Amino acid sequence: MNTITGKGASGGIAIGRLKELGKEKRVIKKGKAEDAKAELRRFEAARETASCELREIYEKAVREVGKENAAIFEGQRMMLCDVDYLDFVWNMIEEKSVNAEYAVALARDDFAAMLAKLSDPYMKERAADVRDVSERLLRILAQGEGKEGEEIEKDKDLEAPYIILADDLTPSDTMQLNRNRVLALISRKGSINSHTSVLARTMNIPSLVCAPLKKELDGRLAIVDGDSGTVILEPDEETLHLYQNRMKEEEKRKKRLLCLKGRQTVTEGGKQIRLYANISAAEDVTAVLENDAEGIGLFRSEFFYLQGSDFPTEQEQFYVYKALAEKMEGKKVVIRTLDIGADKQPPYFHLKKEKNPALGCRAIRICLKRPEILKTQLRAIYQASAYGNLAVLVPMIVSLWEVKRVKELIEEVQSELLHEAVPFGKVELGLMIETPAAVMIADELASEVDFFSIGTNDLTQYTLAIDRQNESLDLFYDSHHPAVLRMIQRVIDSAHKAGIPVGICGELAADASLTNLFLKMGIDELSVSPAMVLSIRDKIVSRQKESEEKH
Numbered sequence: 332m333n334t335i336t337g338k339g340a341s342g343g344i345a346i347g348r349l350k351e352l353g354k355e356k357r358v359i360k361k362g363k364a365e366d367a368k369a370e371l372r373r374f375e376a377a378r379e380t381a382s383c384e385l386r387e388i389y390e391k392a393v394r395e396v397g398k399e400n401a402a403i404f405e406g407q408r409m410m411l412c413d414v415d416y417l418d419f420v421w422n423m424i425e426e427k428s429v430n431a432e433y434a435v436a437l438a439r440d441d442f443a444a445m446l447a448k449l450s451d452p453y454m455k456e457r458a459a460d461v462r463d464v465s466e467r468l469l470r471i472l473a474q475g476e477g478k479e480g481e482e483i484e485k486d487k488d489l490e491a492p493y494i495i496l497a498d499d500l501t502p503s504d505t506m507q508l509n510r511n512r513v514l515a516l517i518s519r520k521g522s523i524n525s526h527t528s529v530l531a532r533t534m535n536i537p538s539l540v541c542a543p544l545k546k547e548l549d550g551r552l553a554i555v556d557g558d559s560g561t562v563i564l565e566p567d568e569e570t571l572h573l574y575q576n577r578m579k580e581e582e583k584r585k586k587r588l589l590c591l592k593g594r595q596t597v598t599e600g601g602k603q604i605r606l607y608a609n610i611s612a613a614e615d616v617t618a619v620l621e622n623d624a625e626g627i628g629l630f631r632s633e634f635f636y637l638q639g640s641d642f643p644t645e646q647e648q649f650y651v652y653k654a655l656a657e658k659m660e661g662k663k664v665v666i667r668t669l670d671i672g673a674d675k676q677p678p679y680f681h682l683k684k685e686k687n688p689a690l691g692c693r694a695i696r697i698c699l700k701r702p703e704i705l706k707t708q709l710r711a712i713y714q715a716s717a718y719g720n721l722a723v724l725v726p727m728i729v730s731l732w733e734v735k736r737v738k739e740l741i742e743e744v745q746s747e748l749l750h751e752a753v754p755f756g757k758v759e760l761g762l763m764i765e766t767p768a769a770v771m772i773a774d775e776l777a778s779e780v781d782f783f784s785i786g787t788n789d790l791t792q793y794t795l796a797i798d799r800q801n802e803s804l805d806l807f808y809d810s811h812h813p814a815v816l817r818m819i820q821r822v823i824d825s826a827h828k829a830g831i832p833v834g835i836c837g838e839l840a841a842d843a844s845l846t847n848l849f850l851k852m853g854i855d856e857l858s859v860s861p862a863m864v865l866s867i868r869d870k871i872v873s874r875q876k877e878s879e880e881k882h
């Protein structure tokens with residue numbers, strides 16, 4: 332047994348086997364199949380082997396984790412018989428005379444991108460399965476006949492849901508993971524304030540960064556404790572038992588909180604707080620509803636762009652926003668416009684490499700330089716607004732003219748839709764207050780929009796002049812810094828003076844040690860990861876209960 336200390340980036344405990352996430356992607360070379368028939372036979376043999384493997388894995392998983400959790404492997408086996416997928420591969424080999432590896436890699440990218448763009452959360456998740464199945468085929472093809480036996484044995488232990496171990500994880504790496512199969516995330520580098528860590532918290536997956544784990548730990552049993560920031564390798568029976576009990580206690584705590592579902596979030600002074608949830612993907616809406624959030628306070632829409640290999644079209648975006656609006660049944664859904672740049676780099680954007688990305692071309696700056704991208708998104712949001720209660724939130728504002736320009740683009744979109752006789756509803760406009768400049772001119776900004784949402788993650792970064800990605804500065808990245816707290820107060824005062832509501836959607840909103848302070852400051856809304864909604868409601872209403880008991 333060996334305990335290794337890193338930094339806890341997302342709380343909770345996970346017990347499972349480690350799986351190293353290779354950074355280097357398998358390089359697939361395009362080759363010419365001299366004999367297409369022989370190449371087809373090679374592919375068919377690989378398909379047969381993959382099917383046998385998946386059958387065995389399914390049976391093992393049924394024994395170990397139950398039928399429901401094992402179903403994913405049966406689903407993957409069915410994918411090996413998917414007519415469209417097979418037609419694609421067969422045609423590539425037969426018609427284009429390419430090697431089987433190249434045909435499978437193309438099918439993987441094509442089908443995964445197509446599924447990732449669908450609005451149905453279930454279908455969307457199948458993108459990860461297509462990648463898994465294709466990778467399995469590629470591995471078998473690479474091994475060639477006769478070599479599989481030993482390798483497959485080794486792999487089988489890693490098929491159950493696992494703990495991902497990586498040197499570093501980008502937000503897009505994290506988005507590509509098959510969520511049903513990830514118990515926890517550990518990275519050797521990384522910062523607790525990065526978007527990857529924010530994602531882990533939104534997904535409610537225990538996570539550690541800066542964990543100095545050596546290589547070649549694949550398959551080892553480990554306990555990840557996201558609260559203390561430790562990993563225990565090869566735990567002994569006693570330790571395993573201890574953590575299993577802690578997991579049971581946590582389950583009980585969560586069950587206790589369920590009695591708060593359906594309760595209003597009202598302070599002791601009788602003020603109704605809007606307790607919303609942050610999401611990064613359409614499928615998170617399930618967790619939002621399960622945890623009884625009163626709305627979605629922040630949909631980080633850029634993660635939708637990070638999942639695909641090309642710009643999502645207006646229609647594709649429309650389906651996602653419409654599905655969210657409908658599923659939330661009239662509750663507010665705040666869609667943040669694209670906040671790309673810095674650590675979020677979709678390759679197809681071809682963003683220039685910058686020396687200082689945190690201070691570079693990101694978010695609204697990209698959208699105003701390339702307004703066609705923002706207009707496509709706004710058109711999709713406005714069309715979806717006919718199906719529910721949508722709002723637009725603009726990130727990284729520093730100047731009044733930026734807001735005015737966004738409003739001009741919105742007006743253009745509205746008049747285009749009117750002209751096209753496309754219905755749309757009322758869409759509130761909000762600003763993220765996450766730069767000191769926006770704080771200082773909050774009074775002027777407030778008169779232009781319907782609401783503010785304070786992004787404390789970036790507000791801390793820009794106020795303290797600390798790159799939130801730089802793990803060596805975590806000691807100095809203090810979001811409780813008086814400068815940050817005074818800025819929050821200033822924004823609340825400016826908003827209220829102008830008669831608009833203000834919320835916090837940065838990670839500080841879920842910091843229960845500050846809830847009372849925020850309520851005293853006059854905050855109207857807190858938007859937290861779905862798993863934190865009921866804890867924060869508990870914090871707010873138990874203050875009210877305590878005070879009722881006193882009187």
Ligand code: PEP
Nearest residue numbers: 765786787788789836837
């Ligand atoms: C923030 O900066 O606080 C915020 C909510 O936005 P993000 O973390 O996505 O930059």
Ligand code: MG
Nearest residue numbers: 765786788789
């Ligand atoms: Mg931000």
